[in-house]
Amino acid sequence: MTYTATIRRTRPLECLILPSLLLLLTMGWSRVVMGTGVVGNFIKINITVVLPEGGNRTKTIDTDENSLKTFGITREELSSALIYTNANGEVSEVVMGERHIPLHLEPVRDSSYTSYSFGTVDGGFWSVSASNFTNITIHDLEDDETLEAVEVSLDWSLPPLAQPNPADVTLTSALLEAAIYLDNTTLVRQKVSGRVAIGKWVQMVPYAGVYLQVLNPHTHLTTLAAYFNTQDYFIDRELVHTLTNLMPGRLAFLTSYYDTSGRLGASSRDTLTSLGSFAARYLTFGDCWSWAWRVGGATLAEGLVTNPHGVMSHPPPLNLEVPVSPSPPSERLCESWPLSWNKRQHFCDMYDGYGDLCSCSAPFTLPANATGTGEELGVVVVAGSRARYLFRLLRQLLTQPGVALHQVLVSIDGGYEETIKLVDLLGLRWRVHNPEGKGSPRISRHMRFALYHGVQLLATNKFIILEDDLILAPDFYSYMQQTAVLLDKDPSLFAVSAYAHFSFRHTAHDPTRLYRVHSLPAYGWMVKRSFLEETLPKWPPVFVATDWDYWMGCGLVRRGRELVIPEVSRTSHAGLSGTHFSGFVTQKRFSNKPLSDDPNTRVNLTTVNREVYEIELKELLSRAKPLNISDPYNFTFPSEPGEVYAVCVKMHFQGDDKTFKVLADALKIWSQDPRDHHYGLWRLPYHRATLLIIATPYSKYSKNYLKQQCPVLSVNGALYAHMLDNYNDENYNFLRHSPLDFLTIMNLNLDSRAQFEHHLMEHSVSHDVTSGEANNETSSHISTLLGDKTVITSTLDEDKTVYTSTPGEDKTVYTSTPAEDKTIYTSTAEDRTVYPSTPPEEKTVYTSTLAEDKTEYTR
Known part of the structure; x- marks a missing residue:
């Protein structure tokens, strides 16, 4: 320029x-x-x-x-x-x-000389312009060693049977320790050195949660090892989903560390109870809990040590010993499966958590690869170590009409054998990338690798790009086929996305409507082969820290072109583990987003024609009623059906986004940054009205388009601070036992309960059974009365069959992979159920003693 x-x-x-x-x-x-x-x-x-x-x-x-x-x-x-x-x-x-x-x-x-700067891993900047790539094409990447696929040799033989010797499993659950031992082998151990003070603060310590080990009773090998951070949102759903998809007959061992109750919802507790746990429904803060069971069968043993006084006490540790004996070798494999399913027999013998993929009676099978209607599209799936996420995605993708299996490529970032074998047994093409860098650079370089090999291997003109932790709407592939024609007819477009960042239940109603936006593609998108050929040679080097999607949204890549998005998304982000995501992020940004549910939806392609789109916007602007807002958090936004309203927000340039973020947060929509706009204008179907947000003076629509004067909203520091506070996870569900809980837990009869209440009356002990609060005198009496009955052990082996698992010669010791956010949260615990976090003046310093084997496993 x-x-x-x-x-x-x-x-x-x-x-x-x-x-x-x-x-x-x-x-x-x-x-x-x-x-x-x-x-x-x-x-x-x-x-x-x-x-x-x-x-x-x-x-x-x-x-x-x-x-x-x-x-x-x-x-x-x-x-x-x-x-x-x-x-x-x-x-x-x-x-x-x-x-x-x-x-x-x-x-x-003069865009060829426009420079773009991106942050680097060493804190510097990488600056580049289109003039740097005038003589580079995709053919210049052919000798790039970082784009060479890793050769992987797969062994599909079955592991040998273990010796039929009895064994003992020991589960430890304590305030700052969790462990599972098989004879002299440590399956998992997590221990934090430090102490948690007794007092009015609820201290949230690292690595708290549930540790799961699943064993094959025939080989004594671990088929699944997972850590569930139960301080995070939605982790209970992932725990339940994992447990309900275990293969029948497996030996499952679960033990808790510090606290399990905080995010354990009622429905999850009900499911755990239906699977055989007696203690799940009673868990409160600080309880020690261990559970061993045969999947699809009886509980082998379960222990619970209650923490009767919440933050005012620490429970003693629980050590639960479970004797197990061998299982008949005849029950190892699915005899009804075809002989050609040798890969599936091996996979299901080695791994767990795949539901009906490993069902003996009703196994999942792919539909016949019949030729569908519409354009045949290539699909590139980027994956890593999260094989169970990947199976969920592939199952949804490959069962949609029109998907051609031979046009699907799965790119795996690293030699994760479980992921590679899953893709191979499904009969799909795969390539393994040798990881480069860490964090965002690693993800970016893998995306480059995946796109390059998609261009080389798939014989299609357009490519869909998916990540392994997505949920697909039933019309996802149909949506892509319908919108593919737009990329051929309209050179002012560079991609189609299946996801809309501002698509929430109160701002997205019409699945047939499409929008044109200046933005970056996300969570399922489609581009032409020519776009990848022009873009891949410009890809940032490994030392650039900027996320790949932000880079793809910059002018160097877009070159003035726009992105097509739906009003109602066709994908949803469902991963709770990853570089950028946690349960809290999912709860804040993704929990209220609709997903199209009609597999036969026909989208309206005409409305995103550039001229038609502009005419419609001008008509909406001409009848929009400007809103005068001083405090978005204390303003009732109108939503009269058919009406059009305008909000003008101060924004001199796209990065000048404080006011927009506050408004978006008050509207309960995407507020991380101002993406998905059309020349600085956001169009939202707010309930049954239309809300136009106009960046002023940044947007070209801020001048001479509105017939009425539009007051410009500009927020102060207090409003911006309020918006930032909404991104803090300040609540934790603190559950506490009532004085009589142990009677219910131990299933004592009403007479015993009456005797206990009479005993309390005789000693003039006040208590409140409903609220679960008791005074100090009550606490001391209950401690005396409970005695050793705080340790509950249940051996429920109705079928009289005892299962065992003995260690093989070579066992892997798994260690937990903690969540990225190591913040220690605290909350006051006086008379409320949900407490806001308030950090204490002095922080307890914890040091983690991890197992020797640093093998990483994910949920």
Whole structure:
């Protein structure tokens, strides 16, 4: 982009003269004097202009020293400032803190010299422009060693049977320790050195949760090892989903660490009870719990040590010993399966958690690979160690009409044998990437690898890209087939996405409607082969820390083109473990999003025609009623059916997003950043009305489109702080036993309960059975009365069959993989059930003693 300076002389108003900054571009033009006053010496300064389509443009200018002094700025300050344009690429001022300095530049666009800067892993910047790639094509990547697939040899033989010797399993559950031992072998052990003080604070310690080990009773090998961080949201659902998809006959061992109850919902407790647990329904804060059972059969043993006084006490540790004996070898394999299913026999013997993929009576099978109607699309799936997530996705994808199995490629980031074997037994193509970097760079480089091999291996003109932790709507593939024609007909589009960030239950109602937006693709998207061929040679190197999707949304990649998104999403993000996600993030950003449920939905392609789309927007703007808002959190947004409302928010450039974030947060929609807009305008079907959010003055629609004056919302620091507070996980479900809980847990009869209540009355002990609160005197009496009955052990072996598992010669010791957020939360625990987090003045320092084998496993 080339700029020319516009001469603006400020007119005096009475005695007031507003100076202008004297700027001249050194592009061969003659010098022109601007502003008022005495002209001093000219000096050269490099200024950086942020362009409306993204990226930066650096230019050398001449400026007058006296002008700098007039505005009280230095050469260095101006040189380091970012100068932002509006949507039309115009510059009217430089904003430096509270100072607004007039500066007028008229742009002449030259995108080949526009530079884009991205953060690097060492804290620096990687700057690049289209001119860096003028002589590079995708064929230049053929000799790139980082794009070479890793050779993997798979062994499909069955592991040998274990010796038929009796064995003992020991489960430990304690305040700061969880462990599962098989004879002299440690299956899992998590121990934190430190202490948790007794008091009014609920201290949240690292690694708290549930540890699961599943054993094959015939080989004594671990088929599933998982850690569930039960301090996080939705983890109880993942725990239940995992347990309900275990293969019948397996030996399952579960033990808790510190606290399991906080996020364990009522429905999850009911499911655990239906699977055979007696203690799941009674768990409260700090209880120690261990459970051993045969999947699909009886509980072998279960132990519970209650923590009767909540934060005012610590329970003693639980050590539960479970004797097991061998299972008949004849029950090892599914005899009804075809002989050709040798890979499935091996896979289901080695791994667990795949539901009917390993069902002997009703196994899952892929539909016949019949030729469907519509365009045949390539599908590239990026995957890693989360094989159970991947199976859920592939099952949904491969059962949709029209999907061609030979046009599906799964790219695996690392030699994860379980994932590779799953894809192989399903008969799909796969490639293994040798991981590069860590975190975001690793994900970005794997995406590059996957797209490159998709272009090389799949004979299609368009490609769908999926990640392994997505949920697909039943019309996902149909949606992609219908919208594929848009990429052929409209060169102003670069991709189609199946996901809309602003698609929530109160802002998305019509599954047939599509939108044009300036944004980045996410959670299931489609591009043409030609787009990948032009984009892959520009891909950021491994030292760039920026996420790949943000890079794909920049002007260097989009080149002024737009993205098509649906009003109602066709995908949902469902992963709770990963580089960028946790249960809290899922709860905050993804829990209230609708998913199309009609497999026969026909989308309206006409409305995203560029001319038709513009006409419709102008019509909506012409009848929009501007809203005057000062505090979005205390404003009732109208939602009259058929009405159109406009909210103008202060935004000088796309990064000037504080006001937008506050408004979006108040509307309970996506508020992380201002993506999915059309030239700075967001169109939301708010309930049954239409709400237009207009970035002012950034959006081209902020001038001369609305018939009525639109008050501009600008938030203060307090409102922005309130928005940030909403991203803090401040609540934790603190559950506490009532004084008589042990009677219910031990299934004592009413007479025993009456005797106990009479005993309390005789000793004048006050208690509140309903609220679960008791005074200190009550606590001391109950401690005496409970005695050793706080340790409950249940041996429920109705079929009289005792199962065993003895260690093989070579066993893997698993250690937990904690959540990324190591924040220690605390909450007051007085008279409420849900307590806000308040960190104490002194933090307990915990050190983790991990098992020697650092094998990583995921949920």
